Amino acid sequence: MSLPGPLLRLIEELQHLPGIGPKGAQRLAFHILKTPREQTERLADAVRQVKEHVTYCSVCSNITDADPCTYCSSDTRDRTVICVVEEPQNVSAVERTREFKGIYHVLMGALSPLQGIGPDDLKIKSLLARVTNGVAEVILATNPNVEGEATAIYLARLLKPLGVKVTRIAMGVPVGSDLEYADEVTMHKALEGRREV
C-alpha cells in the first residue's frame, strides 16, 4: 500500500525512538492521525519545548530548566556528599528513596569500550574538579552492570588519591523478589555483601 508521504515521514521519525520498531511506529502514526489536532499540537509542542527549555546543569550535568539545577543551588542539601550516577533519570531513582540529602554528579553515560565510550566522553574531569576539601564522600551509584561496574572501579582509582571516602551502592537480591528468580551473579553479590544482624 502506498501510504501518504507525510505519514511515511512520521513513521520514519517515530522509528528513531528507543524501543519503537516499524510495526510500533506505524501503530503510533495511525493513532496520531486519529487524534484530535489540539492534542497532537500539544505533543509536537512539548517535543519542541523540551529541547528549548531543558538544559544540563553546568555544575552536575543533571537536567534542569534553571542553571545551576535545584540540587546544586539548594542550601538545604548536604554539599559534603556527592552521588555519582550515569544518567539524569538515575537521579530520580535515588531521589525517590527520600533518603539521600547530598548533591549529584551525572556522568552522562558509562565507560564502554565496545561502544567507543572512553573517559573523555564522560563528565569525569568536572567531577574531579568538584571533589575539593569540602567533600567528605563520593557515592558511586553507576548501574549494577558491566559498564557501570567498570566505571565505578575507574572512578574509585581516580578519587581515592584525592583523600575522599569513596563508596559503592550495595548489590544483592532486590526487595520483594524471590531467591528463586535471582541469577547467580546477583546471588553471589548478595552473599558477598552480607551483613551481621
Place this chain on the structure above:
Amino acid sequence: MSLPGPLLRLIEELQHLPGIGPKGAQRLAFHILKTPREQTERLADAVRQVKEHVTYCSVCSNITDADPCTYCSSDTRDRTVICVVEEPQNVSAVERTREFKGIYHVLMGALSPLQGIGPDDLKIKSLLARVTNGVAEVILATNPNVEGEATAIYLARLLKPLGVKVTRIAMGVPVGSDLEYADEVTMHKALEGRREV
C-alpha cells in the same frame, strides 16, 4: 525528583499514545532530550504535517493526501469488488498480499455496544450507497474478533438484499505457526473452514 516543567509536559503528552505508560513515556522523553535538535524538530514537524496533509478519502474513507485516494481514482483497479475493512491500516495488510485488485471501503471502526459504537458511528451508509449495479462482490475483511465478526454479520444482512455477493475472509490457523499454539476457537474455525485438497 522535581523534573523540569517542559519535560513533565512531554512525558504527560507521550502517555496519551497507545501502549506507552508512565515508565515508557519517561524513557522516550529522556531520549528526546538527548537527541540532536534537528532530529527532534523533524519529529515534531512530522506530527504536525501528518495532521495537516493527510485526510480521509471522501469515497472510501481510506487515508490519503489527495482526494479521492489512489485506489478510488485508479483506472487499473477492479471496481466490481469492494473489500470492507475496519481501519485504514487494514488496507495495508490486504495490499501486502499483492493479490487483491479491487477497491476498498474503510468503516472507521467496528460495532461495539460496550464502547458505545453503533451503526451510525461507522461508514456504513456510504458503503450501501456505493453498492450499486456495477458491484459484483463485497468482501468483508473486518477483524477476526467479536466486534469484527458482529460487524460482518450486520453488514451481510444489509448487503445481501441489494443482490450483491457477500463474502467473509477465511479464519483458521495462521501460516508458519504451530497447531500447538492455536487456541480452540481458531482451531474450530480452521476445522470448520477445511477444504478438499
